[in-house]
Amino acid sequence: MSVGAQRGLASSGQKHIAEILHPLSAADESLSPGPDVTVTAGGDKEAGLSNGTPVDTPSPASASSLFNRLQLDDDIESDPRDYYDSTETRDLFVTVDDPKKHVSTMETYITYRVSTKTTRIEFDLPEYCVRRRYQDFDWLRIKLEDSQPTHLIPPLPEKFVMKGVVDRFSEEFVGTRMKALDKFLKRVADHPVLSFNPHLNAFLSAKDLNKRQGLALLTKVGESVKHVTGGYKLRARPPEFCAMGEYLDTFSQKLGTIDRIAQRILKEQSEHLTELRDYGAVYSNWTGSEGELQRPLEGVASSVSTCCGAMDELCENMGQDFLPVLREYMLYIESMKNVLKKRDQSQAEYEGRLEAALLRKQEDRTPMPPEVERCQDKVECFNADLKADWERWQSNKRQDFKQLLGGMADKNINYYEKCQAAWESLINVLQDKQTEDQTSETD
Template sequence: MSGGPPRGLPSTGPHSLLDMPHPLAGSSSEEAVGGDSTPSPDLLTARSFGDKDLILPNGGTPAGTSSPASSSSLLNRLQLDDDIDGETRDLFVTVDDPKKHVCTMETYITYRITTKSTRVEFDLPEYSVRRRYQDFDWLRNKLEESQPTHLIPPLPEKFVVKGVVDRFSEEFVETRRKALDKFLKRITDHPVLSFNEHFNVFLTAKDLNAYKKQGMALLTRVGESVKHVTGGYKLRSRPLEFAAIGDYLDTFALKLGTIDRIAQRIIKEEIEYLVELREYGPVYSTWSALEGELSEPLEGVSACIGNCSTALEELTDDMTEDFLPVLREYILYSDSMKSVLKKRDQVQAEYEAKLEAVALRKEDRPKVPADVEKCQDRMECFNADLKADMERWQSNKRQDFRQLLMGMADKNIQYYEKCLMAWESIIPLLQEKQEANFLFGGQQSCLWRKRARSCLSRA
């Protein structure tokens, strides 16, 4: 597979929705952040004597740094779109500059997170920090705890099959960098998640490990209420719209899984065909050394097969690096949506159980307790947030797959055009040889006839 420095992706950001009210606003305020902290053990280990940092081909900076990025370099990296869907963007986040750290205890990769914002929640307009994969995982867990009613974008899968993919290879690191960049841009583009305090800490804190320690034993109120629902109560039935969402997600994940498996088989066959082409082309080149008249055409065929091999390699790399990651992201996305739908069902089950308990009370006019009303509000909040996130997800899905399929069509067209040009380029050479042979054959025939007449006249 072809490697190379990370390519910057188009920047995306949230709409300006500072005044948006939310029923669960402030629910995660119990988990305090801030204060003095000790350096992260990971970073201390990285600085220990005898350890070293291996910079990947696109460079790197020391881990654990947090400083405002220079405005000139940031403006060069970010494509600042002033207006998206009629709203002004005020937060830009990019993931780049992967760096390998070799320590006495472990080896890991960190990525530079560059943030530019005009929001009042940020003390500085620009930040630059380094994070590793487990930091992204911490962020996602915190978002799930503090925002259980919302769809949290999926992270790329952490583990790979041993012996199949090297997680420190340039190709794997670049693929993961793109996925992590997209993960943060999904959050940045969300009108609620982008204002989450844990997201702010992730983007700005110099020592994230201190915040991790503070939050290890804490659970937000909303997360706790969703987790501890009435045991043993079976949900009567989902509302039709949410039942339709569940059916759609099941079918969607099934179809994508089938496409993913077939695409992997196609890529495997293309790689096997590529190996055969690389053995096939040199045979003509070797053969040409044994043929005087056919030497030039045979060398042309060998070069043609080499060009076709290069084009096929590019197509295979595009399928592996661009097509498959999108499929897998949306398979994980469907799992995340199912998880939120299940939480919604749990809240509905809790609400129905409490309503039944109130109805069983022997009172003429039973008063609805406050906890039942609170549970009802929570369920309505779940319904509203889930439908809004589903609509946003469908819009993103349409755009992503339109871009994906159009890109795949263009790449295939380019591949076949390159192969066609390669084969057409040797046709004139073969035609010249054919004409030369024809003329040479004609001259030989005339000479033979002259010699035959001369023999007959002598006889």
């Protein structure tokens, strides 16, 4: 049975990030060792893939930059691998916004407005507006995982935060979570299969969600699969899926390193900003006791204040835009690994049933049981869906990292331009003061 496939940083840490970004490509080359290498389920190398897709040429001898590996070019939107862009017709639009805090005697929580516009016949109305809390989004993701096990489900932002470290009701935290929930829902709504899931329909349109329905049956099904595959060891994972796993491991390590360095940079920038504000305040206070130097001192204080504002914007971008994307993709990696594990379980189930059937056939020549063919069809379906979602994930990753790194560069350029303009304005003040002093001496 065949199935159809469905872009510098403003601190001393700049060098460290560059060192991480560049060798990522060298590590990535391990993902595409060449057509003559194979990989078995035990980890022995057999076949190499670039970004987890088959290649026909050997890997280049020299390491390319991260920008090249992620294909951050001007024609990224026309990448032939982004086939979904040309085949999908968007008819479902969702937005998550307007967070509100609810306080009751039992608990305090945040809800978000989920707005939907659609022309699909599966919906009774063209527009919906409901309020959902985090646990409702979590319910939806669990339902999608259970009902669409062969597909990659986008990750949600992490539910739990460390008490005393992050205030989960602060405006900054709620705003960051809202953006993450909006991205999650948009990714689901843009998916050619997940967007038609009835649980998504209910999430977007129903006033009240029946969160208990269907859990018992799905749990039993999952346990039955574990029982069948529990005593069977997978013979060999297909090469393309081995390469996917290797790519995810390397990508996860690099993202983790970048995340740790970026957090240190953010901490250093925040500490520098605190000192810079105290530094500017000294000049402001000094003006009261130095009448002749009042204008130059005020100029210095103004320049420092401008630099403080620019640094504050840079820190905000790092904390609210850069780091969350890295974290999202680390969670994405875990989701992809889970789907790969499910695929392996499906393959193990098929191989186990096939082996048992062949043994019985040799003994009493019984016909091949129909469940063997059904297991084979399930594996083929898993393979096709996973490959399609892998291509879609790679397409999203290229676009997201182009936007991320480009935005980071723009923010740093903007920071240095503001600082330069501030200090150049001080030079004009000092020159005017010098001219006044020379005129006074002449008179």
